[in-house]
Amino acid sequence: MFNSIALQIQHFAKETPEQLAIIAQDIKCDYASLAKYNRQVAAYLASKGIKAGDRLVVEADHTLEYVYFWYGIQLLGATFVPVEKNTPSKRIIEIAKELDASVTVSLTAREDLKDGWALSDIMPEILAGDDSFVPEIPAQEEEDDKTGFEDVDLSDPVFAEDNIQTEDFEIDFSMFEVDEAKKQAREAERAEMHSRKKRR
Secondary structure, three states: OOOHHHHHHHHHHOOOOOOEEEEEEOOOEEEHHHHHHHHHHHHHHHOOOOOOOOOEEEEOOOOOHHHHHHHHHHHHEEEEEEEEEOOOHHHHHHHHHHHHOOEEEEEEOOOOOOOOEHHHHHHHHHHOOOOOOOOOOOOOHOOOOOOOOOOOOOOHHHHOOOOOOOOOOOOOOHHOOHHHHHHHHHHHHHHHHHHHHHHH
16 A cells, blocks of 8 residues: 555556556556656656655646656655646746745746746656656555555456557646645645654
């Protein structure tokens, strides 16, 4: 049992590395590759001073690079705050300010987001970088706040490649309005405080 999808991915990469993990825009990615790319993102973020608990506001997309970035943030222990694709820069800045986010990330460079990152600019560097990042896995006794991710038997026929839909994956980002993002941030803060108390 793991407390995040990102950690589940790392687990599956060891157990079934060649198993199909995701398809986006007809591009396939197995668990070994997905786990590696997630570690590379986490390593890159750490090298830029991003740490567990930090918030990143990220413009959403339906590409594998976006998925790598999403779970890389989660693997590091930071908080991922998605906003809809083509959200105006002014609104992205407002959300980042409201949530005290460390970084804003747009899909491509924007002149009115001078202090932000562009995913199209940083991903080549990330994917050519180090993948030795080792995530912090909660101790067994600290897994009280389980998220319900059950161990999955990937040999089950339901996970066969022929049974996985190949159309572009769809994510409903309407649920991730600022109020929801604030709620997630508060929950992350409470979890961090709880973890600190246990370590004392």
